[in-house]
Amino acid sequence: MLPTAIIVFREILEAALIVGVVLAASRGVPGRGVWVFGGILSGVLGAMVVAAGAGTIAGAVDGIGQELFDAAILFAAVAMLGWHNIWMTRHGREMASAANRLGTAVRTGARPLWALAIVVGLAVLREGSEVVLFLYGIALAGAGGPAAMAVGGVIGLFAGVAAGAAIYLGLVSIPLRHLFAVTSWLVLLLAAGMASQGAAFLLQADLLPPLGSNLWDTSFLLSEESLLGRVLHTLIGYTAQPAGIQLVFYLATLLVIGCLMRLVGGSTAPARADSAHSQRSA
């Protein structure tokens, strides 16, 4: 029961942290609950389909189907997170200034929550399918009986969700005027970490050169198998022994999304926000 709980917790943790960050990043947007929980629900349903087809996926494309699938999911999530951040730098300030004037969050209904809903769905799909495969394996082996498995699974699920709730509550305790800056940095690092993970899958499938199998080793400081190591791995892409190609993908993602945010958002933000607002009210 306990080993089951621990493994389910570890798999759920990653998805729960991502959901926590997304919920914090979309704070105050009407209808976000529907989008986010829609994402979770589609993720759960998708996880079952993926788990059922795991053998087919793994065997596809000369045995590297699983890597291609994981990498595709991760890069799709990176694109969605990047797009959300770029959109937010363009419109976030207009919204903030409009909200300040009117005292309410107006015009936020147009905010593209589908991008974040897709991120949530993909995270739940990826981690959830591993949970399903793992539990299915235990069920087949008949170890400990179905009751122990169910109890362990539920404990693991609740512990994972509690971790997601903790990060959400931690983030929303940040004053609203700073929250946008904090969550856009978090989303940027989350995206970079996912790109680095995606690169690791393509490396595993021998589709990318490693450019140095282990650039450095900080596992003596913080092991990736420890709880904090896992949390930081998910949130900012912490990797104790990264391959060169992972660093390339990490930095390239930071650079591309960061530059696009700069370009699209502009640095003369307040003036721009004002003019945008007056244009709109005209």
Place this chain on the structure above:
Amino acid sequence: MRFFPFTAFLVLAYSASALAQGAPVTIVLRDHQFIPSEVPIPAGVQVQLLVRNEQNTTAEFESTSLHREKVVPAGGQITVFVGPLSPGSYEFFDDFHGETRGHLVAK
């Protein structure tokens, strides 16, 4: 054209590492043990690992030092490429049964 020698060097270096790959190395999962648990592999070249799961439970072949993770279905076999590695010991484990561990020893 000035960059040609460097590009050619990169292409050659990469294909040399790919070509140097020898026969695949097989690791079997049985009774929650990796057989062998110490896997000798050549350092400095790419190696193809075949992981076969002879148990009736799903396993996940994982290594944090090699950043590899791949589900191995019960009764299934997977392929994982590693390296070129510098000489040393690299731990791997079954993420679904954390106590099931082994090492790649690159020489």
